[in-house]
Amino acid sequence: MSIAANLGFPRIGRRRELKAALEAFWAGQSDEAVLLARAAALRGGHQALQGACGIGHIPSHDAPLYDHVLDHATMLGAIPAGYGWRGEGPVSLATSFALARGARGSEPERARGIAADAPALEMTKWFDTNYHYLVPRLDADTRFVLTENRPLALYAEALADGRRTRPVLLGPVTFLLLSKTVDGSQALALLPRLLPVYAEILRGLAAAGCAWVQVDEPVLATDLPPGAADALRLAWRSMAGAAPGLNLLLASYFGPLGDNLELALSLPSAGLHLDLVRGAADLPAVLAAGLPRDRWLSCGVVDGRNVWRTDLRGAFRTLESVAQARGGAGRLMVSPSCSLLHVPVDVGQEDGLDPALKRSLAFAVQKLAEVRALTLGLEQGEGAIADALGASDAARAARKSDSRVSDPAVAARLAAVAPEMLQRGAPYARRATAQAARLALPVFPTTSIGSWPQTAEIRQARAAHGRGTLDDAGYDAFLLAETEAAIRWQEEAGVDVLVHGEFERNDMVKYFGEQLAGYAFTRHGWVQSYGSRCVAPPIIWGDVSRPAPMTLAWWQRAQALTARPVKGMLTGPVTMLHWSFVRDDLPRDVVCRQIALALRDEVAELEAAGCAIIQIDEPAFREGLPLRRAEQTNYLRWAVECFRLSASAVADGTQIHTHMCYAEFNDIIGAIAAMDADAISIETARSRMELLEAFESFDYPNAIGPGVWDIHSPRVPDSAEMTALLRRAAARIPAERLWVNPDCGCKTRGWAEVRPAMAHVVAAARQLRAELV
Ligand SMILES: CN1c2c(nc(N)[nH]c2=O)NC[C@@H]1CNc1ccc(C(=O)N[C@@H](CCC(=O)N[C@@H](CCC(=O)N[C@@H](CCC(=O)O)C(=O)O)C(=O)O)C(=O)O)cc1
Numbered sequence: 143m144s145i146a147a148n149l150g151f152p153r154i155g156r157r158r159e160l161k162a163a164l165e166a167f168w169a170g171q172s173d174e175a176v177l178l179a180r181a182a183a184l185r186g187g188h189q190a191l192q193g194a195c196g197i198g199h200i201p202s203h204d205a206p207l208y209d210h211v212l213d214h215a216t217m218l219g220a221i222p223a224g225y226g227w228r229g230e231g232p233v234s235l236a237t238s239f240a241l242a243r244g245a246r247g248s249e250p251e252r253a254r255g256i257a258a259d260a261p262a263l264e265m266t267k268w269f270d271t272n273y274h275y276l277v278p279r280l281d282a283d284t285r286f287v288l289t290e291n292r293p294l295a296l297y298a299e300a301l302a303d304g305r306r307t308r309p310v311l312l313g314p315v316t317f318l319l320l321s322k323t324v325d326g327s328q329a330l331a332l333l334p335r336l337l338p339v340y341a342e343i344l345r346g347l348a349a350a351g352c353a354w355v356q357v358d359e360p361v362l363a364t365d366l367p368p369g370a371a372d373a374l375r376l377a378w379r380s381m382a383g384a385a386p387g388l389n390l391l392l393a394s395y396f397g398p399l400g401d402n403l404e405l406a407l408s409l410p411s412a413g414l415h416l417d418l419v420r421g422a423a424d425l426p427a428v429l430a431a432g433l434p435r436d437r438w439l440s441c442g443v444v445d446g447r448n449v450w451r452t453d454l455r456g457a458f459r460t461l462e463s464v465a466q467a468r469g470g471a472g473r474l475m476v477s478p479s480c481s482l483l484h485v486p487v488d489v490g491q492e493d494g495l496d497p498a499l500k501r502s503l504a505f506a507v508q509k510l511a512e513v514r515a516l517t518l519g520l521e522q523g524e525g526a527i528a529d530a531l532g533a534s535d536a537a538r539a540a541r542k543s544d545s546r547v548s549d550p551a552v553a554a555r556l557a558a559v560a561p562e563m564l565q566r567g568a569p570y571a572r573r574a575t576a577q578a579a580r581l582a583l584p585v586f587p588t589t590s591i592g593s594w595p596q597t598a599e600i601r602q603a604r605a606a607h608g609r610g611t612l613d614d615a616g617y618d619a620f621l622l623a624e625t626e627a628a629i630r631w632q633e634e635a636g637v638d639v640l641v642h643g644e645f646e647r648n649d650m651v652k653y654f655g656e657q658l659a660g661y662a663f664t665r666h667g668w669v670q671s672y673g674s675r676c677v678a679p680p681i682i683w684g685d686v687s688r689p690a691p692m693t694l695a696w697w698q699r700a701q702a703l704t705a706r707p708v709k710g711m712l713t714g715p716v717t718m719l720h721w722s723f724v725r726d727d728l729p730r731d732v733v734c735r736q737i738a739l740a741l742r743d744e745v746a747e748l749e750a751a752g753c754a755i756i757q758i759d760e761p762a763f764r765e766g767l768p769l770r771r772a773e774q775t776n777y778l779r780w781a782v783e784c785f786r787l788s789a790s791a792v793a794d795g796t797q798i799h800t801h802m803c804y805a806e807f808n809d810i811i812g813a814i815a816a817m818d819a820d821a822i823s824i825e826t827a828r829s830r831m832e833l834l835e836a837f838e839s840f841d842y843p844n845a846i847g848p849g850v851w852d853i854h855s856p857r858v859p860d861s862a863e864m865t866a867l868l869r870r871a872a873a874r875i876p877a878e879r880l881w882v883n884p885d886c887g888c889k890t891r892g893w894a895e896v897r898p899a900m901a902h903v904v905a906a907a908r909q910l911r912a913e914l915v
Pocket residue numbers: 272596601602604605606647648649650651652671672674675676677678679721761890
């Protein structure tokens with residue numbers, strides 16, 4: 143028998159229902175009971191939908207309110223002091239949301255004993271995706287306790303609805319490796335304390351009649367740190383022994399198991415899930431190793447990370463080869479390569495897409511239909527799915543022959559890229575002299591990262607413009623008024639290098655995608671980024687070029703309002719690539735070079751218009767780093783080249799900035815230096831400048847703006863706190879190469895926070911200037 147299975151469904155809802163429910167609750171417009179009921183209805187609906195798609199193994203415990211890693215931390219009692227949890231029993235929503243978002247000092251929080259200044263847990267990228275998880279905070283004394291068997295409760299909830307689901311658990315070793323210890327102790331050393339809690343969860347599920355549990359250990363797709371292999375052996379022996387009747391599916395994804403394959407095969411699981419899209423290289427070895435017939439093999443042949451329709455015939459051939467090697471289709475599961483969290487819900491609701499493109503796409507619902515068709519083919523033979531295979535072939539052929547996909551002019555430009563196009567005219571020191579003469583900035587110059595608050599008013603105006611109820615002139619006048627007010631306010635606040643505020647942008651990637659040829663965008667293609675925040679990645683489906691200037695007019699209008707320099711503001715090629723759904727018929731580096739050439743033209747035009755400082759944001763530069771060290775050098779080489787291709791057309795006296803947030807810099811500091819931006823602003827406030835260590839020990843040669851204000855929190859630090867951070871920075875980096883700025887853009891903050899915080903940023907810079915003389 144073969145089974146159609148899913149590893150996880152998008153949680154946010156086809157119309158972002160979960161976002162609406164959460165934000166209404168946080169705004170005090172609904173209560174806990176309403177929030178929980180809306181979330182339950184949504185996950186029930188999603189499970190019913192998966193059932194209707196023909197999925198046999200439907201996941202449960204895959205739809206957290208905020209984040210699945212946070213849910214595991216609270217379920218396992220890994221909750222730091224100060225968040226109002228008393229050491230036993232279920233964890234309140236107030237505690238969970240304080241961990242997720244930081245305490246607000248609200249009445250319900252005070253009533254539960256949550257400290258008014260309890261900060262949010264650190265947030266970081268989930269492997270190489272644009273999804274952010276909350277980092278559990280542990281120390282050598284952490285004791286785990288099962289606060290509530292939530293997988294069991296959710297299994298029972300679905301059962302009451304007539305569905306037998308497959309609960310999903312984050313594996314104990316991956317959980318520990320994703321956590322952070324605050325005392326420098328080894329998280330893996332906590333495993334013996336953690337395993338009894340996992341055993342309790344599994345026993346509870348077995349007693350309830352649950353047949354399968356999916357245990358995710360995606361660390362198996364990475365270079366394992368010392369001790370991890372032994373930890374995995376210990377953990378899986380313990381889990382398999384805890385509830386012998388329960389089938390555990392070991393799931394890894396996002397890349398091949400590679401040198402961890404033997405280890406994965408040796409772990410005692412009833413089944414093994416393989417990502418056969420990114421990890422197709424594993425397949426021959428798995429088949430040669432002869433996974434015992436009594437174990438299930440879950441074949442992740444449908445891409446859970448991209449939106450293209452599956453080459454159904456190719457996937458079917460792969461499945462047939464697996465079935466043949468195993469002597470039949472028995473004990474095979476067909477599934478997406480990973481959770482569908484990373485794709486939108488349903489392409490069916492996209493009414494604005496080009497019809498030919500739409501036929502080439504598959505979002506979550508369509509992907510599950512593909513899984514179902516492939517399973518049917520395995521069960522009943524190719525003839526049973528002839529129509530589906532034919533439709534897939536036709537869609538592929540149509541995409542291949544679509545004359546709009548290839549642009550010979552783009553190919554010709556790319557072929558003509560010469561090494562000198564990747565090189566600034568003079569080395570940094572000479573450029574710095576020319577720029578100092580041109581800009582005449584004070585020491586410790588102040589600036590911001592680009593965006594000012596995207597208020598409800600701005601989003602509403604944009605929505606009204608989209609609906610046609612606000613005409614072009616009205617929308618334009620509104621944006622200009624916002625920009626002018628922001629310029630006046632920055633002048634009054636005493637900021638040295640101004641930004642126009644990015645009011646006209648819906649998103650830093652989508653905004654550019656909408657203006658570039660080769661890109662398409664969706665109406666409802668939302669993907670969760672963190673908590674209730676979503677992004678709608680544009681889709682790169684053809685060769686990319688720039689039909690017209692993209693940012694020039696807004697920069698010109700802003701600069702015309704002030705004598706101070708206004709930064710040009712662009713999203714860099716590497717980030718444009720990573721935060722888009724990328725075509726799968728060209729290598730990613732080629733697509734990135736196309737984007738870089740388009741941006742190069744924009745940079746040149748900004749410069750020609752008199753722009754003296756151009757910022758090219760690359761917050762996703764680190765995120766794109768391959769999970770395996772062996773592949774990183776090649777990625778960093780072309781990523782650096784693409785940035786330089788976009789940035790190098792300017793004269794020595796024009797200053798190029800870049801910006802990165804959410805980054806661990808240690809392993810990419812050489813590449814950051816090779817990007818050769820004149821200045822880089824980075825997120826350092828949360829780590830209290832610890833992240834500067836990489837720049838100091840590398841002797842980073844160019845200028846740096848270490849963030850002095852953590853814009854991810856509503857808390858406004860006073861200027862003394864920022865001054866203290868700046869002093870720490872000045873102890874590491876020479877004063878003449880330091881800028882003063884927040885951690886990142888302020889689009890998610892309100893003006894009530896931004897105005898005082900920026901005043902404190904300016905005051906801190908002035909204090910440091912005074913201390914210098
Ligand atoms: C810097 N970050 C970004 C990442 N990825 C990106 N692609 N972009 C980023 O900026 N990854 C890492 C981080 C993640 N951080 C964030 C921060 C904030 C958000 C966020 O606020 N997202 C918004 C949606 C943003 C957007 O596209 N807005 C559009 C559409 C607004 C909208 O929802 N309109 C409604 C109608 C509204 C009305 O009628 O009033 C609709 O279309 O239905 C816009 O402004 O026009 C969010 O809402 O979650 C994301 C990642």
